[in-house]
Amino acid sequence: xxxxxxxxxxxxxxxxxxxxxxxxxxxxxxxxxxxxxxxxxxxxxxxxxxxxxxxxxxxxxxxxxxxxxxxxxxxxxxxxxxxxxxxxxxxxxxxxxxxxxxxxxxxxxxxxxxxxxxxxxxxxxxxxxxxxxxxxxxxxxxxxxxxxxxxxxxxxxxxxxxxxxxxxxxxxxxxxxxxxxxxxxxxxxxxxxxxxxxxxxxxxxxxxxxxxxxxxxxxxxxxxxxxxxxxxxxxxxxxxxxxxxxxxxxxxxxxxxxxxxxxxxxxxxxxxxxxxxxxxxxxxxxxxxxxxxxxxxxxxxxxxxxxxxxxxxxxxxxxxxxxxxxxxxxxxxxxxxxxxxxxxxxxxxxxxxxxxxxxxxxxxxxxxxxxxxxxxxxxxxxxxxxxxxxxxxxxxxxxxxxxxxxxxxxxxxxxxxxxxxxxxxxxxxxxxxxxxxxxxxxxxxxxxxxxxxxxxxxxxxxxxxxxxxxxxxxxxxxxxxxxxxxxxxxxxxxxxxxxxxxxxxxxxxxxxxxxxxxxxxxxxxxxxxxxxxxxxxxxxxxxxxxxxxxxxxxxxxxxxxxxxxxxxxxxxxxxxxxxxxxxxxxxxxxxxxxxxxxxxxxxxxxxxxxxxxxxxxxxxxxxxxxxxxxxxxxxxxxxxxxxxxxxxxxxxxxxxxxxxxxxxxxxxxxxxxxxxxxxxxxxxxxxxxxxxxxxxxxxxxxxxxxxxxxxxxxxxxxxxxxxxxxxxx
Numbered sequence: 001x002x003x004x005x006x007x008x009x010x011x012x013x014x015x016x017x018x019x020x021x022x023x024x025x026x027x028x029x030x031x032x033x034x035x036x037x038x039x040x041x042x043x044x045x046x047x048x049x050x051x052x053x054x055x056x057x058x059x060x061x062x063x064x065x066x067x068x069x070x071x072x073x074x075x076x077x078x079x080x081x082x083x084x085x086x087x088x089x090x091x092x093x094x095x096x097x098x099x100x101x102x103x104x105x106x107x108x109x110x111x112x113x114x115x116x117x118x119x120x121x122x123x124x125x126x127x128x129x130x131x132x133x134x135x136x137x138x139x140x141x142x143x144x145x146x147x148x149x150x151x152x153x154x155x156x157x158x159x160x161x162x163x164x165x166x167x168x169x170x171x172x173x174x175x176x177x178x179x180x181x182x183x184x185x186x187x188x189x190x191x192x193x194x195x196x197x198x199x200x201x202x203x204x205x206x207x208x209x210x211x212x213x214x215x216x217x218x219x220x221x222x223x224x225x226x227x228x229x230x231x232x233x234x235x236x237x238x239x240x241x242x243x244x245x246x247x248x249x250x251x252x253x254x255x256x257x258x259x260x261x262x263x264x265x266x267x268x269x270x271x272x273x274x275x276x277x278x279x280x281x282x283x284x285x286x287x288x289x290x291x292x293x294x295x296x297x298x299x300x301x302x303x304x305x306x307x308x309x310x311x312x313x314x315x316x317x318x319x320x321x322x323x324x325x326x327x328x329x330x331x332x333x334x335x336x337x338x339x340x341x342x343x344x345x346x347x348x349x350x351x352x353x354x355x356x357x358x359x360x361x362x363x364x365x366x367x368x369x370x371x372x373x374x375x376x377x378x379x380x381x382x383x384x385x386x387x388x389x390x391x392x393x394x395x396x397x398x399x400x401x402x403x404x405x406x407x408x409x410x411x412x413x414x415x416x417x418x419x420x421x422x423x424x425x426x427x428x429x430x431x432x433x434x435x436x437x438x439x440x441x442x443x444x445x446x447x448x449x450x451x452x453x454x455x456x457x458x459x460x461x462x463x464x465x466x467x468x469x470x471x472x473x474x475x476x477x478x479x480x481x482x483x484x485x486x487x488x489x490x491x492x493x494x495x496x497x498x499x500x501x502x503x504x505x506x507x508x509x510x511x512x513x514x515x516x517x518x519x520x521x522x523x524x525x526x527x528x529x530x531x532x533x534x535x536x537x538x539x540x541x542x543x544x545x546x547x548x549x550x551x552x553x554x555x556x557x558x559x560x561x562x563x564x565x566x567x568x569x570x571x572x573x574x575x576x577x578x579x580x581x582x583x584x585x586x587x588x589x590x591x592x593x594x595x596x597x598x599x600x601x602x603x604x605x606x607x608x609x610x611x612x613x614x615x616x617x618x619x620x621x622x623x624x625x626x627x628x629x630x631x632x633x634x635x636x637x638x639x640x641x642x643x644x645x646x647x648x649x650x651x652x653x654x655x656x657x658x659x660x661x662x663x664x665x666x667x668x669x670x671x672x673x674x675x676x677x678x679x680x681x682x683x684x685x686x687x688x689x690x691x692x693x694x695x696x697x698x699x700x701x702x703x704x705x706x707x708x709x710x711x712x713x714x715x716x717x718x719x720x721x722x723x724x725x726x727x728x729x
Contacts, residue, residue: 039127039152042202045209046126051296052202052209054307056125059300062325063333064117067361068104070095095356099142100349104341104358107146108135119148121333124187125300127151128198132185133169134348142349154184156196164196182348187340201299212292235271301329326364334360378402394648463620463691464641466530470616474523475609478516478567483608486511486568487600490575495593498583506576516564517557520612524556524619531623535694539631544696546631551622563615567608575600614686617677621691625670628694629661636661638673641689649681650690658692 045052071092095101105113120130131154135145149169157178159165167184169177188198202209239247254265297304303321305313338358346353382400385391397403489511497505532548539546575596582595628636640646640654659669670692673680678688 039129039150042126042200042206043123043150043152045202045206046122049209049212049296051212051293051307052126055296055300055302056122058302058306059125059329059333060118060121062330062363063121063337064114066334066363068101068113068358069361070098070101070356071359072356092357098352098356100346100353100356100358103143103146104345109145111148116146116148117337120187123148123151124189124198124200124333126200126202128189128191128200128203129154130187132187132345133179134183134185136183142352143345149184151198158196185340185344187336205296205299208292208295215292233267233271323364330363334363392652394652460639460641460691460693463531463534464689466527466534467613467616467620467689470523470527470530471609471613474519474612474616475605477519478608478612479605482516482519483571485515486513486571487575487597490572490600491593491597494575494579494596495589498579498587498592499589503580503583506579509572509576511568511572513564513568516567517561520560520563520615521553521557523612524560524615525550525553527616528556528619528623531620532627535624535627536631539628539634539694539696542696544632544634544694546627546694549623549627549630551619551626555622556619559615559618563611567611570607571600571603574603610686614677617686617688619677621674621677625667625674625692628692629666629670631661631694632696634661634694634696635659636666636670637693637695638679639691639693640679645684647683649683650679650688653679653681653690661694 046056047053072095073092107113107116111119120132124130129151131149131151133147133149134143135147136142137144153170155168155170157165157168162181164181166181167179169179171177186198189200191197191199193199233251251265297307302325303317305318305321306325338360341358346356346358378400379402382396382402385396385400386393490509493509494506497503528550529548532550536546536548578596578599579592582592582599584592625636628634636658638653638656638658640650642651642654646654653673656673658673659666663669674690674692678684678686679690682688682690
C-alpha cells in the first residue's frame with residue numbers, strides 16, 4: 001500500500017481548466033475564539049466543549065457499532081429469489097467471503113472497522129465532511145485498505161469536464177500530495193454555498209460554542225485574577241511612579257487570588273473605593289451555559305436524556321427519546337454511509353463489486369408491539385393469497401415472510417365431479433389440437449393431502465430394497481473387477497507423460513470404459529425385470545390382471561454407456577489433477593506415477609456409486625411405467641420415499657395424480673415428471689428415489705377411488721410442440 005506522502009505524490013501535467021461550478025469556499029464569517037473559521041476550528045470544538053463532545057461521541061459510536069454484511073442482489077427477471085432472515089421482505093442472499101467485506105471490516109493494519117467508522121463520523125459531525133483515502137497496491141487493481149483523513153487537509157480540484165478532477169492533500173510539513181478522484185471517497189452533509197464541501201451542525205452554532213467558552217474562561221479568570229473588593233480606587237493627588245508601583249504591589253500582594261479574596265482593605269493617601277463590578281448573579285453565567293447546551297442539542301436534534309441529563313426526564317419520554325434518536329438520527333446516517341459505500345466503494349472492485357450491496361444490521365431495539373402488528377399483517381396477506389387457490393402454500397408462506405409450517409391431513413372430501421367421457425366409437429381428438437405437457441415442467445405443485453382418500457396403501461419398501469441391493473452389488477463388482485484396470489491405465493498414462501515431458505497429454509486422457517458399460521447394462525436389465533414384476537404384483541394385489549413389461553436392453557444400453565463414460569472421465573480427471581500436484585522437476589516419472597496410484601486407491605466410491613444408483617433408478621422407473629401403462633386402465637400417481645432425507649419438492653409431488661393410463665400422452669406425462677429416473681424437481685438430482693404407482697379402479701362403485709388428491713391448476717408446458725395442462729380436475 002502506498003503512503004500518503006510517498007508513492008501517492010504525483011505531479012500534474014497541466015493546470016485545472018476553468019470551473020463553471022461554484023468554487024470551494026467556507027461557510028462562516030467572523031473569527032472564532034478557537035482561531036479563524038475553518039474545518040480545523042470546527043474539529044477543535046470537539047475538545048473544548050463538553051456538550052459538543054458528548055453529542056459527537058454518541059453519534060459516532062452509535063453509527064460505528066452496527067454489524068455490516070454483504071448481500072447479492074435478487075435477479076431482476078424475478079426467476080431466482082434470494083432470501084435472508086425475513087424470507088418475505090428481504091429477497092437477497094448473504095455473501096460471506098468477499099474482498100470488499102474484508103477491507104470494510106479491517107480497513108488497515110492500525111484500525112478496526114469500528115475505529116475507522118467512528119473517526120470519519122467525528123469528522124462528518126464536526127465539519128460536515130468525511131474523507132476516505134483508498135490505499136492500493138501496484139500489483140492489484142482493487143483497493144487494499146482505507147484511511148480516514150482530516151477534512152481540513154483535503155482540497156478538491158474542480159474540473160470543467162469531470163466536475164471533480166482530483167484532490168490535493170496538505171501534509172503536516174506543508175507538502176502537497178495530488179490524488180486522483182478515484183483515490184478519495186467523500187461522504188458529506190451538503191453545503192448550499194459550496195457543492196464541493198460540506199456543512200455540519202458546528203458551523204451553525206459556532207457563536208454559541210464561543211459564548212460558552214467565554215463564560216467558562218470568565219469563571220476561571222474570576223478565580224485566578226480576582227482582587228475583591230473590586231472597583232475603582234481614587235486618590236486626591238497625583239502619584240509618582242514609585243508611589244504607583246508600591247501601591248499596586250501592596251494591593252496585589254494583599255488581595256489578588258482566591259486565597260486572599262474578601263480581605264479588609266486599608267487605603268492611604270486619602271484614597272477612596274468605588275465599587276463597579278457586576279456580581280455573578282447579575283451575569284447569570286450558569287443560565288448562559290445552560291442556554292448554550294440547549295442550542296447545541298437543538299442543532300443536532302437530540303433530547304437531553306440521550307446525553308445523561310436527568311432533570312425533567314421520566315421513563316416515558318426517555319424511551320421515546322431513544323426511539324427518536326435511533327429512527328431519525330442513527331438510521332439516516334447509516335443509510336447515508338450505505339449509499340456511499342454501494343455507489344462509490346464497491347465499484348472500485350470491478351466486476352466482483354457488481355450485483356452485491358453493503359447493508360447494516362438494524363441497531364434499533366426490538367419493538368414487540370410492532371412485531372405483533374407485522375405478524376398479523378403477514379398472516380392476513382398469506383390468508384388472502386391462499387384463498388385465491390392458485391398459489392403454492394409453501395411459496396405463499398415464503399413470500400410473506402412466514403415459516404413453512406407442516407400441515408395435517410384433512411378429512412376426506414367427496415371426489416370432484418368426473419369429466420364426461422366421449423361415447424364409444426367417438427373419434428379420438430387430434431393431439432395437435434389438444435394440450436400436452438412440457439418435457440421439463442416447473443415443480444410448482446399444490447397438494448392438499450399427502451395420501452388420497454380411499455387410495456390403497458402401498459408399501460414401497462420392497463421397491464427400495466430391490467434398488468438398494470442392485471446398487472450395492474453393481475458398485476462392488478465395479479470396484480472389484482473394473483476399477484483396478486482403469487486405475488492402472490491412468491497410472492501408466494501419467495508415467496509416460498512425465499517421462500516424455502508432455503504433461504499436456506493428460507488433458508486428453510481417456511480411459512477404457514467398455515467393461516463398465518457392459519456391467520451397468522446387465523445390472524439395469526436385471527433390475528428392470530425385477531421392477532416390472534414388482535409393478536405387476538402391486539396391480540394384482542388390487543385385483544387387476546397385469547403382466548410385467550420390462551424395457552428393451554437397447555433402451556437401457558445408452559444410459560449405461562453414458563454412465564460408464566462419466567465414471568471413467570472423472571477418474572481420468574482425478575489422476576491428471578494429482579499428477580500436476582505431485583509433479584516436480586526433480587521427481588522421476590515412476591515416483592509421480594506411484595503417488596498418483598496411491599491417491600487413486602484411496603478415492604471414495606461415492607462418485608461411481610452415485611452414478612450407478614442413478615442409472616438403476618432409470619431402469620427401475622422405466623420398467624414400472626411401461627408395465628403400468630400396458631395394463632388395464634388405472635390412474636398413475638407420483639410417489640416418493642418419505643423420510644427425513646426427502647426434499648421439499650419431492651414431498652410436494654408425492655401423491656400427485658399424473659393422469660390416466662388410457663391417455664395417449666401418458667408416457668410423455670410420466671417422463672415430464674420422471675424424465676431420467678427420479679423426479680425432475682428433486683433437490684438431490686440423480687439421488688432421487690421417487691417413482692410412479694398405478695391405482696386401479698375398485699370392482700364396486702362403493703369402493704371407487706376419488707379422482708384427485710392434489711390440486712395442480714393449469715401448469716402449461718410443451719411436448720412434441722403442443723401445449724398441455726397437467727392435473728385438470
